[in-house]
Amino acid sequence: MYGNDFGEPVDDVSQLSDAEQQRRFDELIAADERIEPRDWMPAGYRKTLIRQIAQHAHSEIIGMQPEANWITRAPSLKRKAILLAKVQDEAGHGLYLYGAAETLGVERAELMDLLHTGRQKYSSIFNYPTLTWADMGAIGWLVDGAAIVNQVPLCRCSYGPYARAMVRICKEESFHQRQGFEILYTLSRGTEAQGEMLQDAVNRWWWPSLMMFGPPDDESPNSAQSMAWGIKRHSNDDLRQRFVDMTVPQAEVLGVTLPDPELKYDDGHWRYGPIDWAEFAAVLKGRGPCNRQRIEHRRKAHEDGAWVREAATAYADKQTARSQRGAA
Numbered sequence: 001m002y003g004n005d006f007g008e009p010v011d012d013v014s015q016l017s018d019a020e021q022q023r024r025f026d027e028l029i030a031a032d033e034r035i036e037p038r039d040w041m042p043a044g045y046r047k048t049l050i051r052q053i054a055q056h057a058h059s060e061i062i063g064m065q066p067e068a069n070w071i072t073r074a075p076s077l078k079r080k081a082i083l084l085a086k087v088q089d090e091a092g093h094g095l096y097l098y099g100a101a102e103t104l105g106v107e108r109a110e111l112m113d114l115l116h117t118g119r120q121k122y123s124s125i126f127n128y129p130t131l132t133w134a135d136m137g138a139i140g141w142l143v144d145g146a147a148i149v150n151q152v153p154l155c156r157c158s159y160g161p162y163a164r165a166m167v168r169i170c171k172e173e174s175f176h177q178r179q180g181f182e183i184l185y186t187l188s189r190g191t192e193a194q195g196e197m198l199q200d201a202v203n204r205w206w207w208p209s210l211m212m213f214g215p216p217d218d219e220s221p222n223s224a225q226s227m228a229w230g231i232k233r234h235s236n237d238d239l240r241q242r243f244v245d246m247t248v249p250q251a252e253v254l255g256v257t258l259p260d261p262e263l264k265y266d267d268g269h270w271r272y273g274p275i276d277w278a279e280f281a282a283v284l285k286g287r288g289p290c291n292r293q294r295i296e297h298r299r300k301a302h303e304d305g306a307w308v309r310e311a312a313t314a315y316a317d318k319q320t321a322r323s324q325r326g327a328a
């Protein structure tokens with residue numbers, strides 16, 4: 001129950017004027033409370049969240065592909081079981097996130113269509129190939145590691161369903177990061193060839209991982225609004241710096257060299273060299289090594305799964321008809 005301007009209780013919030021609804025929304029945001037699906041929200045807030053959550057969901061399911069590539073070639077039964085579990089976790093993350101997006105009034109089928117037709121994006125990192133087993137370690141350590149740094153603040157996102165989905169996702173991501181590090185740690189104590197494979201994987205995944213935080217702050221036009229709405233809590237460059245500071249000491253434990261000659265410790269932080277934003281832009285525009293392959297594979301998986309969706313729908317219809325007959 002909310003009070004109107006005259007201090008009288010209003011039972012039905014839909015009776016409030018737009019200005020009153022906006023004020024109520026602003027108060028919730030200012031108090032750092034959660035916005036829930038039943039609450040009024042500005043159209044821009046809803047649109048921003050749908051886009052962000054959908055692109056996050058797309059990244060989770062497209063991200064299954066580079067690693068699924070190694071399930072049949074994992075070096076042991078134990079490694080295969082761990083990798084399978086990890087790839088399944090990513091499918092689950094996609095599921096929670098598509099569910100969170102649906103609470104904003106968009107259909108999952110519509111979001112899939114936007115992905116399949118290239119009108120919505122997913123994280124560019126998944127357009128790079130996985131060439132060796134060490135890539136499984138590098139993805140867990142660096143890609144899931146970067147994802148955690150990006151996503152932990154989203155557990156406090158102003159939109160309730162997104163924030164709650166992120167809590168569980170972050171727990172699973174930290175398992176992913178550790179399993180990746182453990183793969184690399186094992187390689188680091190192996191043969192010379194395994195050491196070279198480890199270094200090569202880190203050389204290829206380091207810079208794309210830094211790009212995962214998005215463009216530099218001065219070229220990130222939507223960031224300020226997202227911060228004001230409590231969707232985003234830290235700037236791209238702040239999160240990127242946090243990731244670098246966290247990762248450099250771990251690289252020392254692995255005995256690998258990060259491929260950045262300008263990396264140096266200064267005033268409490270590891271300062272890194274310039275990022276190749278031209279490469280980022282090219283991959284984002286579809287010119288990465290695997291963009292086409294990823295989308296083609298996704299479309300085919302969607303078509304191959306059509307019978308599952310049809311069967312589930314037919315079953316749900318049957319259940320509904322049965323319960324209606326029961327009620328009558």
Ligand SMILES: [Fe+2]
Nearest residue numbers: 060089090093
């Ligand atoms: Fe994930």
Ligand SMILES: [Fe+2]
Nearest residue numbers: 090144173176
């Ligand atoms: Fe993950």
